[in-house]
Amino acid sequence: MKIKTLALATALAALGTAGLAEPLKVGMITTLSGGGAGLGIDVRDGFMLAVKQSGNTDIEVVIEDDQRKPDIAVQLADKMIQSEKVDVMTGIIWSNLAMAVIPSATAQGKIYLSPNAGPSALAGKGCHENYFNVAWQNDNLHEAAGAHATSEGYKNTFILAPNYPAGVDALTGFKGQYKGELSGELLTKLGQTDYASEIAQIRASGADSVFFFLPGGMGISFLKQYADSGIDLPVVGPAFSFDQGILQAVGDAALGVRNTSQWSKDIDNATNKAFVESFQAEYDRLPSLYASQGFDTANLLLSAMGKASVKDADAFRAALKEADFASTRGDFKFGNNNHPIQDIYVREVIKEGDVFTNKIVGVALEGHGDVYAQDCKM
Amino acid sequence: MSLLLLAEQVLNGLQFGIMLFLMAAGLTLVFGVMGLINLAHGSLFMVGAFAAAAVAGATGSFVLALIAALAAAAAAGALVEVLVIRRLYAREHLDQVLATFALILIFSESTRWLFGSFPLFLNIPEALSGPVTLPGGIQYSLYRLTLIAIGLAVAFGLFLLISRTRLGIQIRAGESDREMIAALGVDISKLYTIVFALGAALAGLAGALVGAIQSVQVGMGEPVLILAFVVIVIGGIGSIKGALVGAILVGLTDTLGGLLLPLFFGLFMDNAAATSTGSALASMSIYILMAIVLVVKPSGLYGAKA
Known part of the structure; x- marks a missing residue:
């Protein structure tokens, strides 16, 4: 009798969770x-x-x-x-x-x-x-970079991104939250690896800061060449050029750069x-x-x-x-x-022992959604 | 726009062109002597960069890294020539393109298997880092100046090799008549392996030199390869001199186009439209240059009459 009840209970329990398993x-x-x-x-x-x-x-x-x-x-x-x-x-x-x-x-x-x-x-x-x-x-991350540039008091930022939809969106996102003037705006070729020409233009533009969105290898190239050029303006960008996989390839050139991310390991x-x-x-x-x-x-x-x-x-x-x-x-x-x-954070690139990584230095945008949500009929 | 900016951009264009020349030289030799279209030339560029990054990481010496890049790319080139390319000389271009495209995939995936999917670190040597001030007050990267010097030295060396040595005579003879020099008793298969390895070594050197200021990653050679093809078409297939002139033309057009075209459109358009139209046209400028050269000289600037 006891066993029967137990079996029944198990069967019932199984039925109850059947929908979940x-x-x-x-x-x-x-x-x-x-x-x-x-x-x-x-x-x-x-x-x-x-x-x-x-x-x-x-x-x-x-x-x-x-x-x-x-x-x-x-x-x-x-x-x-x-x-x-x-x-x-x-x-x-x-x-x-x-x-x-x-x-x-x-x-x-x-x-x-x-x-x-x-x-x-x-x-x-x-x-x-x-x-x-x-x-x-x-x-999102570009909007946060724009908000950060504004809160840092940058007045004359030079912005660049690759010439493809996400690059154009990046510049739009940055400009949406940035209140200063632009000293220059460049669309580079997608997959470009040499930024000598762009860096020369940044030098000549009289900018007080640089925003860039160059994902993957493009960002590595840009940062190495920028560090070698002797220009000493502060740089901000979204986390894509400063993620854990890329930082080791950039090395010292990335140290101290501010970047925006919804996540950080700390x-x-x-x-x-x-x-x-x-x-x-x-x-x-x-x-x-x-x-x-x-x-x-x-x-x-x-x-x-x-x-x-x-x-x-x-x-x-x-x-x-x-x-x-x-x-x-x-x-x-x-x-x-x-x-x-x-929340979207501002991170800074640091060196922990031999490893380059990021630490959070502040919050750029709190409880941030997106500007397209209002067009969504759902 | 200041004169200083223009001068700096001319130097940038020159440096870009010289690096393209190192790629294009090998490509044009292989096409000229063996009649082979080698799509895997960009992979040899990548092999050079990876070998340099690995050796620089292990030893910390940039000179050793460059030697390793030359050796690794030449060895990879010779190996590929003996194992694969040799079977392709007698076949049509479509077969060559297919086989060398397969080589790109094999090189890329083997490199990933060996080194992982993340970009490697290769930096400018300490002694060459930072800018120098040139006469006229131009601030310019010392490393890029060194690249221009190395590239010109290699171009001069190649010129001597082709015009003054026995190997050079054989290469030139091979370009004009392959069957005849085989009939004259030159070991043609050895000559082919040497030419291929030489081209590969130049590509590897370019990869290592450029890798220090760019990203050392899988697939880094393919964008350069496309430009190198444009260069040899402009310069005339098989001509080293053509490759040099073509490379510098492409380098200058690309760099100055990116600077001047948006400014030009800015004269009669608003800023955003000028930037996007100018950038779009600048990306096309080298292909437009190629089209113009081909209309005026169908076999390229220094190409043999077709």
Whole structure:
């Protein structure tokens, strides 16, 4: 009799949780080869670390390399939706790839969680109930840089960015929050590696500070050449040119540079401390902001899995929207357009022993959303 | 715009052109002598930069790093010539392009496998860092001045090699008639390996020199490769002199175009529109230059009559 009751109780308990223990398949398309591979590898490693730590065996992750090519990303997305039958997609680093994949994936009923790219087209009129951005809207860090330049009292900033949509957005974002004059504005070639000409123009312009957005190798080249030029103006930029993967290649040239980021390894909360330690233990390197974004994306997904079944789309979306997870950034919530509302910090590049890294020196924007949210009818 | 800025930009253009010349010289020799289109030339540039960064990191010596870059790129070039390229001479250009494109992928992924996905650190040697003041009050990077000097020295050395040595005679003979010099008893396959390794070493040297002021990362060679092709088309395929003149023309056009075009449009447009139109046209300027040269001289400035 006793055993029967026990069995019944177990069966009931199993029924009760059946909705929650639903297996879930994640399709991750990210950049794992070619020039931008460091970013994708960090997102993947952060994501998988969170999955591993959760001990959740109901989640299955399929990982594919998009080689930073939109056409390949589209093929992979088709494969994941049609033959792998994934429930949730994530992983894309670059905005041009995101624009090629996300609108069609969300239209086919898949949930997409963006761990990096946040193109403005998907934040305003093009927002979608199935699309959640766990990183930032593209303009955010540049707006913070503009706010920081204003609060530092810069009056005559020289600004430059590559000539492509995200670069133009960067300059727009900076100008939106910057109150001083511009001593010059340059759009450089995408992938340019020699900035001698731009640096000469900065020297001749009489600027009192420099803002630049040059992601990846472009930023490394610029900073090394800038340091060698003997110009001694303060530099501000978004975190993309100062993340953990890049700093070691820039070396002393980056020391003291102010940069804006929604994450830093010294944000003081228990989740972040545990994340930085466990990431280092697992992969033997310091995490970057991309790794933190991957980690947060996985934890957001895991939190929603604990609340609702992915088969019940409305409940699952509502569970995601609650953002009921411990973020490495501390406070984190979604705005009406499913983009983050969060603090953006100012960091300074320092040297800890032999390793170049960042420390927080202040908050640039508090509880910051994005300007496109008002256009989103959701 | 001051005269000082213009003078500095001319130096920048010159330096950029000289580095392009080191890339283009190898490319044009290989195309001229063997008739081979080598897309993997940019990978040899990358091999040089990575070898330099690894050796500089281990020993701290920039001179050793440069020697390592030359040796590694030459060795990689010779190896690739013997294993792969040799089988391509008799085939059509499409096969060559496909095979050497495959080599780019193999080089890139092996480099990532060896060195990881993150950019490496290679810096300017202490003795050459910082700016110097030139006559006229121009502040200019000492390292870039050194690059101009090294590049001109290499160009002079190549000129002597081609015009004054036995190897040079064979190379020139190979350019005009491949079958004939084989028939005259020159070991053509050895000559090909030497030419290929020489071109590779120049690319490796350029990679190491430029790597110190840029980012040493996988795929760094491909953007330079495209410009190097533009240079050899302008200069005339197979001509070292053409490569030098073409490279300096491209360097100056690119640098001065980026400076002057936005200013020019600024005369009759508002600032933002002038910047974007000027930048867009500046990116096109070297291709426009190439088109003009090809209209006036279809085989390039110093190319043999087609």
